[in-house]
Amino acid sequence: MSGIRINRFAGLLPSLLLSLFIVGLFIAGLLMTRVTQAKPLQLTEVAPDVYALIGPMEQRSAQNLANNANFGFIVTHDSVLLIDSGGTLLGAGDIESHIRTVTDKPIQLVINTGGQDHRWFGNRYFAEQGIRTLTSVKTQADQNARRNSQIESTSALTAASWAGTDPQPATAVVSETTELTIGGLQIELIPVGPAHTGGETLVWLPEHKVLFSGDLVYTGRMLGIGPQSQHRDWIAAFDTIRQLAPQVIVPGHGQPTDLSGAEKDTYDYLVFLRSEVGRLIDAGEEMSAVSRIDQSRFSYLEVYEQIHGRNAQQVFEQMEWE
Ligand SMILES: [Zn+2]
Incomplete structure (x- = not known):
């Protein structure tokens, strides 16, 4: 037995x-x-050795690692320049894994185009590899000012994918338009704004005529106007883009475009909304009147339903004090 x-x-x-x-x-x-x-980013070569990583146009989530925005990188003869570091530590690793599908060259520099989470929350991932992080004075100030409030919201939205994220503002700053040469490639950092946030930093490649606009430009998606946005200055910042005469603009959100595409989906909407809201204010209307504004001309833009009413309220609130 x-x-x-x-x-x-x-x-x-x-x-x-x-x-x-x-x-x-x-x-x-x-x-x-x-x-x-974790790999919803879409890799696109917008000019020789110049790449955009196009993120999904949805809310931050555990799946998209808060990389719900566009990023970019340029492969020079000896290194890589990265534009924006992702919304979480895992998101930063995901961006690097996309770069590794193209090149083994080391990343030499990370530039942050803005103070919104997905532009810089992954900085620590690269800083720990000894890589410099650079932005403008205004963008860095915005990163510091909104760090804690953004940690609160992004950590909640990304849940388990937030693990290990410890947002570090860029450590080096420029205060005016600055030319850099990296691996033989000439780039210009151009501080603009306040616009979508307290200060955006454009990355301009004069040889390729490619502009990484950060959140100054949205395409295919309705832009978001938040309490941190300054829409009058945002419109004015478009003059800087026009003067550059870019052939390709990699926007903060949406597919790469040209100047007319950027004007159609971003500039025209800002001008339209300000003029409609201005009309209501001139007529002595209350804020609730913004719901009567017919924004359907822009209803082809993604997230229109969720965002257009709030945008109008935000513009009204600010324009009352102009
Ligand atoms: Zn953004």
Whole structure:
């Protein structure tokens, strides 16, 4: 009898191992799914060796790692220049993994185009590799000012994917238009704004005529006007873009475009909204009247339904004090 028992127990061992193996496969499968879901960024070469990583136009989530925005990188003859570092630590790693599908060259510099989370929350990931982080004085001030409030909201929205994120503002700053040469490539950092936030920093490649505009330009998606936005100055900042005469603009959100595309989806909307709201204020109307503004001309833009009413309220609130 006891021999049989031993045999039965011995028979259990392989099936236990098999079960463990299956559970292991299941966990590995989950992890693989996670990795797959963590790669919604779409890689596009907008000029020779100049790449855009186009993020999804949805809210931050555990799946998109708060990389719901565009990023960019340029491969020079000896290194890589990265534009914006992602919305979480995991998001920063995801951006690097996309770069590694193109080149093994080291990243030499990270530029932050703005103070919104996805522009800089991944800085620490690169700083720990000894990579410099650079932005403008105004953008850095915005990063410092809104760090805690943005940590609160982004950590809640990204849940488990927030793990390890410790947002560090850029450590080096420029206060005016600054030319840099990196790996033989000439770039210009151009501080503008306040616009969408307290101060955006444009990255201009004069040889390629490519502009990384950060959140100064949105395409295909309705731009968001928040309490930190200054829409009158945002409109004025477009003059800087026009003077550059870019052939390609990589916007903060949406597909790469040209100047007329940027004007259609961003500039025209800002001008339209300010003139409509201005009319109501001149007529002595209350804020509630903004719901009567017919914004349907821009209803082709993604997230229109969720955002257009709030945008109008925000413009009204500010214009009352202009
Ligand atoms: Zn943004």
